[in-house]
Amino acid sequence: xxxxxxxxxxxxxxxxxxxxxxxxxxxxxxxxxxxxxxxxxxxxxxxxxxxxxxxxxxxxxxxxxxxxxxxxxxxxxxxxxxxxxxxxxxxxxxxxxxxxxxxxxxxxxxxxxxxxxxxxxxxxxxxxxxxxxxxxxxxxxxxxxxxxxxxx
Amino acid sequence: xxxxxxxxxxxxxxxxxxxxxxxxxxxxxxxxxxxxxxxxxxxxxxxxxxxxxxxxxxxxxxxxxxxxxxxxxxxxxxxxxxxxxxxxxxxxxxxxxxxxxxxxxxxxxxxxxxxxxxxxxxxxxxxxxxxxxxxxxxxxxxxxxxxxxxxxxxxxxxxxxxxxxxxxxxxxxxxxxxxxxxxxxxxxxxxxxxxxxxxxxxxxxxxxxxxxxxxxxxxxxxxxxxxxxxxxxxxxxxxxxxxxxxxxxxxxxxxxxxxxxxxxxxxxxxxxxxxxxxxxxxxxxxxxxxxxxxxxxxxxxxxxxxxxxxxxxxxxxxxxxxxxxxxxxxxxxxxxxxxxxxxxxxxxxxxxxxxxxxxxxxxxxxxxxxxxxxxxxxxxxxxxxxxxxxxxxxxxxxxxxxxxxxxxxxxxxxxxxxxxxxxxxxxxxxxxxxxxxxxxxxxxxxxxxxxxxxxxxxxxxxxxxxxxxxxxxxxxxxxxxxxxxxxxxxxxxxxxxxxxxxx
Numbered sequence: 132x133x134x135x136x137x138x139x140x141x142x143x144x145x146x147x148x149x150x151x152x153x154x155x156x157x158x159x160x161x162x163x164x165x166x167x168x169x170x171x172x173x174x175x176x177x178x179x180x181x182x183x184x185x186x187x188x189x190x191x192x193x194x195x196x197x198x199x200x201x202x203x204x205x206x207x208x209x210x211x212x213x214x215x216x217x218x219x220x221x222x223x224x225x226x227x228x229x230x231x232x233x234x235x236x237x238x239x240x241x242x243x244x245x246x247x248x249x250x251x252x253x254x255x256x257x258x259x260x261x262x263x264x265x266x267x268x269x270x271x272x273x274x275x276x277x278x279x280x281x282x283x
Numbered sequence: 284x285x286x287x288x289x290x291x292x293x294x295x296x297x298x299x300x301x302x303x304x305x306x307x308x309x310x311x312x313x314x315x316x317x318x319x320x321x322x323x324x325x326x327x328x329x330x331x332x333x334x335x336x337x338x339x340x341x342x343x344x345x346x347x348x349x350x351x352x353x354x355x356x357x358x359x360x361x362x363x364x365x366x367x368x369x370x371x372x373x374x375x376x377x378x379x380x381x382x383x384x385x386x387x388x389x390x391x392x393x394x395x396x397x398x399x400x401x402x403x404x405x406x407x408x409x410x411x412x413x414x415x416x417x418x419x420x421x422x423x424x425x426x427x428x429x430x431x432x433x434x435x436x437x438x439x440x441x442x443x444x445x446x447x448x449x450x451x452x453x454x455x456x457x458x459x460x461x462x463x464x465x466x467x468x469x470x471x472x473x474x475x476x477x478x479x480x481x482x483x484x485x486x487x488x489x490x491x492x493x494x495x496x497x498x499x500x501x502x503x504x505x506x507x508x509x510x511x512x513x514x515x516x517x518x519x520x521x522x523x524x525x526x527x528x529x530x531x532x533x534x535x536x537x538x539x540x541x542x543x544x545x546x547x548x549x550x551x552x553x554x555x556x557x558x559x560x561x562x563x564x565x566x567x568x569x570x571x572x573x574x575x576x577x578x579x580x581x582x583x584x585x586x587x588x589x590x591x592x593x594x595x596x597x598x599x600x601x602x603x604x605x606x607x608x609x610x611x612x613x614x615x616x617x618x619x620x621x622x623x624x625x626x627x628x629x630x631x632x633x634x635x636x637x638x639x640x641x642x643x644x645x646x647x648x649x650x651x652x653x654x655x656x657x658x659x660x661x662x663x664x665x666x667x668x669x670x671x672x673x674x675x676x677x678x679x680x681x682x683x684x685x686x687x688x689x690x691x692x693x694x695x696x697x698x699x700x701x702x703x704x705x706x707x708x709x710x711x712x713x714x715x716x717x718x719x720x721x722x723x724x725x726x727x728x729x730x731x732x733x734x735x736x737x738x739x740x741x742x743x744x745x746x747x748x749x750x751x752x753x754x755x756x757x758x759x760x761x762x763x764x765x766x767x768x769x770x771x772x773x774x775x776x777x778x779x780x781x782x783x784x785x786x
Contacts, residue, residue, distance in 0.1 A: 170744030173470045176732040180463045187456035221698030237678030245674040272337045272690035
């Protein structure tokens with residue numbers, strides 16, 4: 132691949148900021164004003180914030196920095212998988228309980244950092260059980276080993 | 284004298300067994316966090332906050348625990364700088380410059396002891412500075428009305444953002460992203476929902492702990508996957524530890540100067556400890572007669588940044604406690620802790636809750652001695668912990684982060700939100716958008732808006748009221764200068780390159 136000094140990232144990012152800022156301003160216009168409102172009201176501050184963001188987005192798109200070095204495609208895919216794993220962890224922590232959910236996610240993240248299967252499985256098992264006891268019984272966190280689907 | 288009676292009251296709080304135990308365990312955990320590459324004081328403190336809540340600590344105890352972690356992390360950051368040539372946290376970057384070359388010359392032990400002593404000098408004197416300066420500033424803070432507070436928050440955003448990124452526009456964007464997120468939820472004054480998009484979970488707003496842990500800790504996982512956990516194998520063996528008396532004596536004045544520079548850098552709302560260590564190092568190099576030896580293992584090049592960054596850590600607590608405006612990323616996280624504990628920092632804190640303030644200061648004085656012992660005679664212990672591989676460390680951090688936040692809120696929605704913040708943290712840092720102003724925006728957004736609205740109620744909608752007092756005009760000018768100055772100073776603030784690891 133040629134190492135041309137590209138700046139697509141910032142152009143795209145600036146454009147994204149513009150879109151989000153416009154959406155933000157549009158929803159700020161929907162904010163209900165109270166009856167006994169103060170001179171500033173509920174909308175002014177969001178308007179100021181949205182406008183500055185809009186200006187920043189335009190400026191970034193117009194005057195972009197050079198691209199950062201993005202990871203290669205396989206690494207990008209790993210990061211995507213890690214994101215999915217953490218999302219799954221967030222969703223399954225309550226129904227499955229800490230130990231199963233933590234086992235899957237920590238084994239997966241460990242594998243994504245260094246792909247060695249047995250090592251990752253052991254890491255997942257060790258961390259899930261070990262940290263459960265430390266967090267729950269050592270520090271008194273409100274987490275449950277297994278979800279209601281198992282316990283009842 | 285008032286100071287001594289206050290301090291006596293503080294020690295009465297700090298010298299209980301439970302508080303001492305918390306200080307010692309905080310120092311221990313902090314040093315580990317600081318020394319692990321990729322886990323700095325701000326993400327370390329962020330991950331531990333939910334745990335501190337689960338312990339059911341009262342305000343003073345929680346604050347003692349977390350500031351001990353904070354100080355500990357500032358001490359610990361140097362260990363991997365010196366041994367691995369990887370800064371354990373950002374402020375420790377400057378320590379690699381002379382620390383790693385010293386280690387390569389077989390003086391790793393000397394460098395660790397010298398930097399440990401320098402850390403102690405910096406942190407200890409800065410704590411005394413905090414003790415003397417904070418009550419004075421707290422009295423000045425009584426003069427602040429809503430217009431002044433609004434300008435002060437603006438100043439914090441401008442200076443913090445100005446130094447955090449190479450691109451001012453991106454720093455400004457980061458601040459408004461945070462402010463924009465803070466607006467989500469119920470409006471304080473009208474009680475009506477704003478920008479919740481009909482999502483019930485957003486009625487209470489976005490919890491700043493969710494944002495902090497997501498932006499600081501979860502995003503770190505993505506960075507480690509990107510680097511395949513590479514940055515860990517290279518290192519230097521530590522064989523014996525002696526006390527380099529000569530180096531310590533020779534760098535006495537270095538430490539003093541670095542402490543002064545670091546403390547001032549810390550008090551100013553800005554880049555805090557990173558700037559403190561940078562200025563301390565560059566200053567020391569500028570006045571040295573043997574400039575050539577800097578970067579090649581000059582002991583004074585190790586002492587200066589360490590004294591500087593630890594002094595800045597103490598200095599950064601001054602504006603955080605007296606004005607509620609953090610001077611650095613980590614103090615922003617500590618502010619989050621205070622707000623969650625329902626403690627409003629500011630002058631009233633000193634008047635109404637002296638036991639919190641003085642208990643904290645007394646604990647910090649004690650913590651420094653604990654840290655000196657941990658970081659000089661017991662440093663070998665932490666060197667072993669450095670060898671924890673990323674494939675074990677990062678999954679562990681993830682579990683602690685998710686478990687902690689889940690335990691606090693019990694909501695799967697918050698966990699999903701945190702994951703998203705992690706993704707944004709990764710993208711933002713990749714694109715050189717600083718994340719600290721985002722946090723600051725979320726923390727200060729509502730208060731900033733409230734002050735603006737209160738000012739307008741007082742003035743009956745006259746916007747010139749914002750510039751009506753000397754203090755507020757001064758703050759506006761300082762904010763402007765803080766935002767613009769870095770554009771011109773940037774070439775001067777360029778960091779020297781890190782020493783090469785491979786021969």
